[in-house]
Amino acid sequence: xxxxxxxxxFGVREDPGSFVxxxxxxxxxxxxxxxxIVLNLGPQHPSTHGVLRILVEMEGEYILRAEPVLGYLHRMxxxxxxxxxxxxxxxxxxxxxxxHPISWNWAYxxxxxRLAGIEVPERAEYLRIISCELNRIASHLMWWGAxxxxxxxxxxxxxxxxxxxxxxxxxxIVTGSRLTLSYFRFGGVSTDIDDRFERLTREFIPYLRxxxxxxxxxxxxxxxxxxxxxxxxxxxxxxxxxxxxxxxxLRAAGLAYDTRRDIPYGLYDRFEFDIPCGPSNDSYGRYxxxxxxxxTSLDIIEQAIESIPDGPIKIAKAPKANYKLPAGETFFxxxxxxxxxxxxxxxxxxxCPYRIKLRAPGYSNLSLFAEAAKGTLLADAIAILGSxxxxxxxxxx
Amino acid sequence: xxxxxxxxGRFKEAGALVVCRHDFKREGLVLSALIPANALTExxxxxKGDGYTLLDVSILHAKEGFLVTYHFDSFKEPGRLALxxxxxxxxxxxxxxxxxxxxxxxxxxxxxxxxxxxxxGNPNPMPLILPEDFQGDPPLRKAPAALASIxxxxxxxxxxxxxxxxxxxxxxxxxxxx
Amino acid sequence: xxxxxxxxxxxIIACLLIIGLMVGNAVIMVxxxxxxxxxxxxxxGPYEVGPRGTIQAICDAMKLxxxxxxxxxxxxxxxxxxxxxxxxxxxxxxFLPIPFGKYLTTLQVDDGILxxxxxxxxxxxxxxxAGWASNNKYGLLGAARAVAQSVAYEIxxxxxxxxxxxxxxxxxxxxxxxxxxxxxxxxxxxYQPLAxxxxxxxxxxxxxxAPFDLPEAESELTAGFHTEYSGMGxxxxxxxxxxxxxxVSFVCATFFLGGYRGPILDGFWWTFIKAYAVMCVIVWLRWxxxxxxxxxxxxxxxxxxLPLSILNLWVTAIxxxxxx
Numbered sequence: 001x002x003x004x005x006x007x008x009x010f011g012v013r014e015d016p017g018s019f020v021x022x023x024x025x026x027x028x029x030x031x032x033x034x035x036x037i038v039l040n041l042g043p044q045h046p047s048t049h050g051v052l053r054i055l056v057e058m059e060g061e062y063i064l065r066a067e068p069v070l071g072y073l074h075r076m077x078x079x080x081x082x083x084x085x086x087x088x089x090x091x092x093x094x095x096x097x098x099x100h101p102i103s104w105n106w107a108y109x110x111x112x113x114r115l116a117g118i119e120v121p122e123r124a125e126y127l128r129i130i131s132c133e134l135n136r137i138a139s140h141l142m143w144w145g146a147x148x149x150x151x152x153x154x155x156x157x158x159x160x161x162x163x164x165x166x167x168x169x170x171x172x173i174v175t176g177s178r179l180t181l182s183y184f185r186f187g188g189v190s191t192d193i194d195d196r197f198e199r200l201t202r203e204f205i206p207y208l209r210x211x212x213x214x215x216x217x218x219x220x221x222x223x224x225x226x227x228x229x230x231x232x233x234x235x236x237x238x239x240x241x242x243x244x245x246x247x248x249x250l251r252a253a254g255l256a257y258d259t260r261r262d263i264p265y266g267l268y269d270r271f272e273f274d275i276p277c278g279p280s281n282d283s284y285g286r287y288x289x290x291x292x293x294x295x296t297s298l299d300i301i302e303q304a305i306e307s308i309p310d311g312p313i314k315i316a317k318a319p320k321a322n323y324k325l326p327a328g329e330t331f332f333x334x335x336x337x338x339x340x341x342x343x344x345x346x347x348x349x350x351x352c353p354y355r356i357k358l359r360a361p362g363y364s365n366l367s368l369f370a371e372a373a374k375g376t377l378l379a380d381a382i383a384i385l386g387s388x389x390x391x392x393x394x395x396x397x
Numbered sequence: 398x399x400x401x402x403x404x405x406g407r408f409k410e411a412g413a414l415v416v417c418r419h420d421f422k423r424e425g426l427v428l429s430a431l432i433p434a435n436a437l438t439e440x441x442x443x444x445k446g447d448g449y450t451l452l453d454v455s456i457l458h459a460k461e462g463f464l465v466t467y468h469f470d471s472f473k474e475p476g477r478l479a480l481x482x483x484x485x486x487x488x489x490x491x492x493x494x495x496x497x498x499x500x501x502x503x504x505x506x507x508x509x510x511x512x513x514x515x516x517x518g519n520p521n522p523m524p525l526i527l528p529e530d531f532q533g534d535p536p537l538r539k540a541p542a543a544l545a546s547i548x549x550x551x552x553x554x555x556x557x558x559x560x561x562x563x564x565x566x567x568x569x570x571x572x573x574x575x
Numbered sequence: 576x577x578x579x580x581x582x583x584x585x586x587i588i589a590c591l592l593i594i595g596l597m598v599g600n601a602v603i604m605v606x607x608x609x610x611x612x613x614x615x616x617x618x619x620g621p622y623e624v625g626p627r628g629t630i631q632a633i634c635d636a637m638k639l640x641x642x643x644x645x646x647x648x649x650x651x652x653x654x655x656x657x658x659x660x661x662x663x664x665x666x667x668x669x670f671l672p673i674p675f676g677k678y679l680t681t682l683q684v685d686d687g688i689l690x691x692x693x694x695x696x697x698x699x700x701x702x703x704x705a706g707w708a709s710n711n712k713y714g715l716l717g718a719a720r721a722v723a724q725s726v727a728y729e730i731x732x733x734x735x736x737x738x739x740x741x742x743x744x745x746x747x748x749x750x751x752x753x754x755x756x757x758x759x760x761x762x763x764x765x766y767q768p769l770a771x772x773x774x775x776x777x778x779x780x781x782x783x784x785a786p787f788d789l790p791e792a793e794s795e796l797t798a799g800f801h802t803e804y805s806g807m808g809x810x811x812x813x814x815x816x817x818x819x820x821x822x823v824s825f826v827c828a829t830f831f832l833g834g835y836r837g838p839i840l841d842g843f844w845w846t847f848i849k850a851y852a853v854m855c856v857i858v859w860l861r862w863x864x865x866x867x868x869x870x871x872x873x874x875x876x877x878x879x880x881l882p883l884s885i886l887n888l889w890v891t892a893i894x895x896x897x898x899x
Contacts, residue, residue, distance in 0.1 A: 022529055022530075023523070023529040023530070024523065024529055027523060037712055037715075037716075039712050039713075039716075040712075045797060046793050046794050046797060047794040047795070061716070061869060067521075070503075070525055070526055071524075071525060071526040071527060071528065074526045074527075076536075078511075079511075079536060082538070111425075114422070114423055114424075114425065115423065115424075117423065148865060149794065150794045151794070151865040151866060152785060152786065152788070152792065152793075152794060152864075152865040152866025153863075153864065153865035153866075154612075154616075154862060155612075155615055155616050155862050155863065158616040158617060158618060159616075159617070162617065219865075222864070222865065224786055224864055224865050224866075224867050225865050227867070227868075227871060228865065228866075228867070228868055228871075240450070240472075241445070241448065241450045241472070242445075242450075242498055242499045242500060243498070243499055243500035244450045244451050244452055244453075244498065244500040245500075250472065255472055255473075257472045257475075262472075262475045263475045326551075327549070327550060327551040328423075328424065328550070328551040328552075329424060329426075329550065329551060329552045330423065330424045330425050331424070331425035331426055331468060331477060331479075332425050333425070333452075333477075340452070342452060342453065342468075344453070344455045344466070344468065346457060346550055346552070347550075347551075348545040348549060348550050354457075354545055354550060355455070355457050355458075357453060357455035357456075359452055359453040359468070363503065364452075364453075364500050364503075367499070367500050367502065367503045368499070368500070371499070377868060377869070377870065378716075378795050378796075379792070379795050379866075379868045379869060380868070382794055382795050396526060
């Protein structure tokens with residue numbers, strides 16, 4: 001906005017030839033009506049969880065159009081993969097999605113293993129499942145707190161952090177870090193669990209189940225909270241199909257599609273767990289679904305920690321730093337906290353992979369925001385944005 | 398239920414240049430087809446009708462040009478497919494899938510950012526991930542020696558080459574003008 | 576009321592004391608609020624600065640005072656600087672008719688509550704000016720929300736207070752306290768529970784506190800009308816917010832909770848205890864509830880509070896007319 005104008009304080013172009021803001025704003029406001037406000041949400045906005053930027057055209061508080069602008073957290077992971085050996089690239093995977101890094105660990109390591117034909121020992125598979133599910137719970141809890149904060153409830157995020165700290169304590173024992181976890185190795189995992197890990201995990205399961213009841217009493221049943229979410233941002237199956245949305249959004253739309261069960265990987269087919277789906281495709285449905293998924297993850301961990309077999313945690317001839325991938329292509333997908341995480345790996349048989357394409361679920365999920373937010377109130381758009389569970393580093397990669 | 402056989406038949410009918418069955422366990426794909434660019438829209442529409450969704454658009458910079466790979470998956474009966482289009486020439490271009498799969502808009506914009514492949518018909522051809530004022534060429538592999546041939550990457554497993562002349566030309570390009 | 580030299584001096588002294596009270600209140604409330612938030616959120620709250628973090632609020636105030644006055648480009652200078660001052664000034668007048676104790680009133684005004692309501696309406700003007708002058712779209716949206724909300728919530732607030740005025744037959748606040756007894760069941764809250772409830776909801780809306788903090792809704796409008804204010808400008812808005820909270824709590828204590836009268840030993844301490852109890856409830860609400868949406872906020876007001884308060888007033892009037 002340049003030049004304050006009392007007649008036209010919204011900064012809508014008077015002269016069609018003038019240039020407003022940067023290219024995105026200019027391009028966006030070129031199509032705007034004269035009596036509307038073009039508002040720039042972000043990249044530094046409390047509700048965009050990082051550095052997402054959304055241009056919205058508003059009539060009063062109603063959103064006529066929205067356009068996300070990405071790229072503020074782009075780190076070129078895909079390009080980095082082309083100059084790093086597969087081994088060197090593992091730490092990058094902990095940094096793509098900082099809330100559920102283990103899923104990215106798995107997607108990448110799994111892709112390499114599939115291409116190279118590496119079999120993983122049974123104990124390692126169990127450890128992978130336990131760590132991945134613990135991490136998924138941490139991711140969902142973090143989302144829970146942040147989502148309620150988007151709606152103005154400041155307290156629940158600190159409760160969520162309390163639980164998340166416990167999970168971090170557990171995962172720290174085997175991964176050594178608390179945020180950008182790099183636990184997986186080709187042909188296994190890096191560290192074996194000890195008694196403390198087992199004890200803490202066993203203690204954590206009933207503890208979180210109790211806490212989930214408190215969450216329900218404090219937040220889920222709150223009348224203000226329900227009124228804010230029910231019927232807001234419906235996303236049906238057609239929308240999901242057109243945008244390639246996966247994960248909780250798709251399941252809330254009523255389709256029990258979960259990579260863990262539909263395209264089984266690891267040893268997920270050994271465990272009994274139900275894929276929650278529904279109950280409604282609005283923001284409240286997505287909220288309930290994610291809390292139900294925490295229960296599912298707890299079920300899986302409970303079974304896995306009870307039946308974990310003894311044995312090695314890594315294959316004997318695990319690929320080393322100078323390992324060369326055989327030529328070929330693979331697409332490997334796992335279920336992350338936000339949806340289907342995919343790695344498309346192409347190798348020419350050289351030192352480094354020839355091309356890696358990361359399929360981030362958040363990228364597809366965010367792309368439907370513009371359509372979902374159309375015609376809603378600003379506050380509803382924030383609720384919809386929160387219910388998508390975005391992690392911007394993952395969207396931008 | 399759309400069987401893989403019927404899909405394969407449909408790809409062949411649409412004039413696919415190469416069709417290939419994959420080992421899902423190793424390659425994560427069931428079926429892939431290299432198709433001419435003009436058949437893409439029609440095939441994508443058919444896949445949409447069968448309940449397939451677009452997972453991503455992955456572009457490969459190879460010696461012959463840009464191999465644009467569209468990954469599709471069905472939520473109802475998972476079986477991943479790949480449609481490939483080879484965009485060649487100085488100004489590589491393929492038709493946009495955004496009118497069919499709205500999600501393709503972003504994947505295509507990203508592809509245009511990083512590979513300079515134009516997606517004709519994209520409703521919003523703005524840079525997406527690169528900065529808006531980014532000047533210069535897309536960040537491609539610069540050295541010609543670093544480029545692999547798509548036939549050497551093992552993308553096609555055991556391919557059924559349907560257009561032998563085209564394949565021959567791809568593997569041993571006739572240098573005209575030399 | 577004649578204005579002799581003595582009463583003039585008296586008012587000056589009282590004003591100084593009120594300013595002291597406002598500043599002291601802000602310091603104490605910041606501490607209470609942060610400690611309460613800490614308790615609710617299962618964390619210690621401030622505890623580094625001073626014993627148990629007691630001087631944290633003072634240090635915060637010093638920081639705000641010492642900060643550079645950052646003026647964004649293209650603001651309307653006059654209005655931009657006027658707004659925070661305008662937010663703070665009327666609050667002084669608002670405290671004049673409040674009976675802290677039986678004889679502890681700055682100005683015995685017969686129309687005390689009218690004076691308060693009239694000047695309380697000025698506060699929103701500063702919000703509009705701040706939002707408009709700072710040349711910021713978030714500010715503008717916040718200001719628009721502030722106007723709609725203030726105007727809406729003032730009406731049921733007045734209606735609720737009127738019911739008590741009907742009961743007392745006077746607009747004088749001391750008279751209203753004097754009519755109430757010493758025990759809780761003799762206070763107006765026992766006679767007018769609905770009016771008390773409506774007043775309480777409206778006061779949360781009127782002071783822009785969560786869950787009705789829409790003009791400064793952080794997750795939607797970053798900071799609403801005071802987005803562009805920093806340092807002292809922000810501090811004045813902050814101060815006036817707490818002063819307004821204190822004022823509505825005092826009015827609540829006076830009208831519904833028996834003012835300075837208590838079970839034992841009447842005196843100003845009762846007024847303060849009651850007012851701070853009300854404030855603690857407001858703080859408790861803030862850290863527990865999520866924020867309502869703007870249309871819901873107005874619906875609560877126009878569809879529930881207003882009809883209820885009119886009904887309440889009507890029933891009160893009929894009862895007074897035919898029973899008393």
